[in-house]
Amino acid sequence: MNFDYTDEQKLLKDSVQRFVADHYALENRIKLASNAPGFSADHWKTFAELGWLTLTFDEAEGGFGGDQVDTMIVMEEFGKGLVVEPFLASIVLGGGAVRRGASKALREAVLPGVMDGSIQLALGYAEEQARFDLDDVVTSAREDGDHYVLNGTKSMVLNAETADFIVVSARTSGGQVDTDGITLFLLDSTSDGVERTNFPTVDGLRASEVKLTNVRVPKEGVLGEVDKGYDILNAVAIDGILAIAAEAIGAMEILYKDTVEYTQQREQFDHPLSEFQVLQHRMVEMFMEYEQCKSLLYRATMETAQGSPGAERTVHALKHLIGKAGAFIGENAVQLHGGMGMTEELRIGHYFKRLLVIDLQFGNSDHHLQKFAA
Amino acid sequence: MDIELSAEDLGFRDEVVSFFAENAHKDGEDYNQWRMDWFAKAKDKGGWDVPKWPTQFGGPGWSPTQHYIWEQETAIHATPWDMPFGLGMLAPIVMNYGNEAQQKRFLPDIRARKVNWCQGYSEPGAGSDLASLRTKAVLSEDGTYYTVTGTKIWTTMAHIADWIFCLTRTDDSGRKQEGITFLLFPMNQDGIEVTPIITLGGAHSVNTVHITDVKVPVENRIGEEGKGWTYAKGLLQHERTGLAGVSRSLVALESLKDQARTIARGNSTLMDEPAFKAKVADLEVDLMALEFTELRSLASASAGAAPGPESSIMKLKGTEIQQRIQKLTVEAGGLYSAAWGATSVGPSFARAGMGGYLASRGYTIYGGASEVQKDVIAKNVLGLKKSTSVQTSKENGRNSS
Ligand SMILES: Cc1cc2nc3c(=O)[nH]c(=O)nc-3n(C[C@H](O)[C@H](O)[C@H](O)COP(=O)(O)OP(=O)(O)OC[C@H]3O[C@@H](n4cnc5c(N)ncnc54)[C@H](O)[C@@H]3O)c2cc1C
Ligand SMILES: Cc1cc2nc3c(=O)[nH]c(=O)nc-3n(C[C@H](O)[C@H](O)[C@H](O)COP(=O)(O)OP(=O)(O)OC[C@H]3O[C@@H](n4cnc5c(N)ncnc54)[C@H](O)[C@@H]3O)c2cc1C
Numbered sequence: 224m225n226f227d228y229t230d231e232q233k234l235l236k237d238s239v240q241r242f243v244a245d246h247y248a249l250e251n252r253i254k255l256a257s258n259a260p261g262f263s264a265d266h267w268k269t270f271a272e273l274g275w276l277t278l279t280f281d282e283a284e285g286g287f288g289g290d291q292v293d294t295m296i297v298m299e300e301f302g303k304g305l306v307v308e309p310f311l312a313s314i315v316l317g318g319g320a321v322r323r324g325a326s327k328a329l330r331e332a333v334l335p336g337v338m339d340g341s342i343q344l345a346l347g348y349a350e351e352q353a354r355f356d357l358d359d360v361v362t363s364a365r366e367d368g369d370h371y372v373l374n375g376t377k378s379m380v381l382n383a384e385t386a387d388f389i390v391v392s393a394r395t396s397g398g399q400v401d402t403d404g405i406t407l408f409l410l411d412s413t414s415d416g417v418e419r420t421n422f423p424t425v426d427g428l429r430a431s432e433v434k435l436t437n438v439r440v441p442k443e444g445v446l447g448e449v450d451k452g453y454d455i456l457n458a459v460a461i462d463g464i465l466a467i468a469a470e471a472i473g474a475m476e477i478l479y480k481d482t483v484e485y486t487q488q489r490e491q492f493d494h495p496l497s498e499f500q501v502l503q504h505r506m507v508e509m510f511m512e513y514e515q516c517k518s519l520l521y522r523a524t525m526e527t528a529q530g531s532p533g534a535e536r537t538v539h540a541l542k543h544l545i546g547k548a549g550a551f552i553g554e555n556a557v558q559l560h561g562g563m564g565m566t567e568e569l570r571i572g573h574y575f576k577r578l579l580v581i582d583l584q585f586g587n588s589d590h591h592l593q594k595f596a597a
Numbered sequence: 598m599d600i601e602l603s604a605e606d607l608g609f610r611d612e613v614v615s616f617f618a619e620n621a622h623k624d625g626e627d628y629n630q631w632r633m634d635w636f637a638k639a640k641d642k643g644g645w646d647v648p649k650w651p652t653q654f655g656g657p658g659w660s661p662t663q664h665y666i667w668e669q670e671t672a673i674h675a676t677p678w679d680m681p682f683g684l685g686m687l688a689p690i691v692m693n694y695g696n697e698a699q700q701k702r703f704l705p706d707i708r709a710r711k712v713n714w715c716q717g718y719s720e721p722g723a724g725s726d727l728a729s730l731r732t733k734a735v736l737s738e739d740g741t742y743y744t745v746t747g748t749k750i751w752t753t754m755a756h757i758a759d760w761i762f763c764l765t766r767t768d769d770s771g772r773k774q775e776g777i778t779f780l781l782f783p784m785n786q787d788g789i790e791v792t793p794i795i796t797l798g799g800a801h802s803v804n805t806v807h808i809t810d811v812k813v814p815v816e817n818r819i820g821e822e823g824k825g826w827t828y829a830k831g832l833l834q835h836e837r838t839g840l841a842g843v844s845r846s847l848v849a850l851e852s853l854k855d856q857a858r859t860i861a862r863g864n865s866t867l868m869d870e871p872a873f874k875a876k877v878a879d880l881e882v883d884l885m886a887l888e889f890t891e892l893r894s895l896a897s898a899s900a901g902a903a904p905g906p907e908s909s910i911m912k913l914k915g916t917e918i919q920q921r922i923q924k925l926t927v928e929a930g931g932l933y934s935a936a937w938g939a940t941s942v943g944p945s946f947a948r949a950g951m952g953g954y955l956a957s958r959g960y961t962i963y964g965g966a967s968e969v970q971k972d973v974i975a976k977n978v979l980g981l982k983k984s985t986s987v988q989t990s991k992e993n994g995r996n997s998s
Binding site: 351352355379400422424426430432491499501554558561562565566567572576579583584587589 | 954
């Protein structure tokens, strides 16, 4: 049992931390988030130069060869700055599917660009009727000679707006909610029949509805085996959950610490707010929830990285707690800041909103509690 | 004890419902004209435009049951928008503490919805601890006007208000609660600068109001100089009773259920999912109880008794319930609750869910933060004293009463 980072991991953490400290003051973040494309191309270049975009890819293919623990380190620091660059979408999600499922030829065609930042990826897994179920897929893929023809709509696709390629799940056989019969495709986002409707999300990120009308994808674009895409998709979703849970931990830390700080500065009734016992206890609870989440994050991340049996159940536990504790911490950060907490001017509201969206991504708190109890 | 509505009450309900039906806004009808006509017709009904005003000021003199029926029906039917500041907060003060000239001058325009008011209480340094307010008002040597300078913050609707009712400090030599003076003045004049504050849901409803050397004639002072705190405390009571929102929550809960029923889950809907259903049921139980807590409090108030202990929990429980409804709406919207901006995606209710939820976080802050509200109940209802060095309840809190 060892909870220490390696020296290499410590360096990684330091470098991400430094980047966030230097570039992610709230006003900068707001500026990036409110202008197209919703992030900084310069930052993205920096990520590439620092090697962060190679993090999850195999060493043999030019990657850093990191595992979920390394991603966790990066995402936790990103969470402290509410970083808007599409690391999650391009590296963890899209990249995770390509690295797991693409043929050697396809990996060679795409991954170098992903790692040097010239190619961006996205993952379209959600559909409106599916709510949070990955295996509920009605987008269809019909075989046609050496192509598949895709029809349907992938919903709330993070970073589809600037993605060069989008990984989508589509049904090649089976019923609407069968895990068998789902196939993953890597499609060129500029293909005929791909229509993206882009919009902001409340947390300052961007997503798209991606409508597919007779989109032709060559058979080489299939990730993994035909009909057998679910396992890859599920593995990618687990990585995604671990990544956003780490991001949530970073955001929670800011929220509870800012609240502790603010209540010591703000005086009412001739006393700092922090002297009221009811507020002290509330902040202690915020802190305890944060620590509990962190414990489950470590547990789920290490179990997943080491392939422990039961890891998936721990991931469900984690996502449940992150949703519940995230709302608790965010709501109370606002409450204890009073009117100031309600403003866009203080950063806590922005962290709160990110936590709310994290709960909705890859299944909310209830969804995962059900899966955990099943 | 009897919970059946009497034949008279049922008749009243029919009358209310048909009034709403006859005067519903029609497609294409000018909204403002309709709004003015609506209030004029409500007035002709015998004070239906000012249900909570006492009869001597033109109110209808309804029984608690009639008020309850009215609340229920207004929550269901589309009635014209209204602002609470003049009608529900200032008017009772003017009635109780204003002189006859002030009553004649201000009440008719409030009643006719001609003048919009805003509440200038909070300041950057005076929120929960309202009595520490510092906006200065200095009486002129000839005793005819005050010169007011200071900053008010979180002033809801200041950007559209015509007038402000304002707590100012005329004397800082004594206890904080002394030396506070209640002044009224127009917003549209030199020396008043309103800057917007954008809140979490992206909305602009609150503002900072900078006041610099604004001259306010003494005729615009309510009651005596230095006694404003006493008047304001009475007003806070009125502010709070309006915030429980039970009828609105009952309607909101039903629409939440309807919305959840539109989210298909296999052969059933989200409303059939055990976890979601249990949360809705839990909420409904609390709301059922609160509905009767409100009735008990209305009944004791109409019997002329001082508001009983049950009234003190209305704001706390009511706002908490409203927040829970908003939160479940976000849950029901699923991923689509995250969508923002003009594009509409997913179920139609989802777009409003997140904004509503974020705004609802303010419900436990304004009108007295929940923690402070609980202090008041601890002191006034449970009779508890604070023995620590931290004293909040020596009548200086926003909600001391
Ligand atoms: C089953 C059991 C076994 C025990 N065994 C032992 C034993 O073997 N040896 C031994 O020495 N003692 C023992 N104890 C005693 C135990 O340590 C005391 O009960 C405990 O320290 C609390 O003291 P008290 O009961 O006097 O409660 P009090 O000190 O009177 O406190 C009552 C309650 O007030 C609240 N409270 C107290 N102080 C504060 C504060 N500062 N702020 C906010 N809230 C506060 C807490 O909710 C607390 O429960 C035992 C108790 C129990 C119930
Ligand atoms: C949406 C909105 C609209 C508003 N509209 C108006 C308006 O129209 N006019 C107006 O005058 N004001 C208005 N307000 C201001 C509102 O009344 C104040 O925000 C409120 O009184 C709290 O003051 P504060 O924001 O300074 O918080 P603070 O007093 O700094 O308190 C911050 C938090 O600390 C805690 N706290 C404070 N005191 C205690 C205590 N004694 N014990 C335990 N905990 C405590 C509470 O959790 C509180 O939320 C509005 C506020 C909001 C958010």
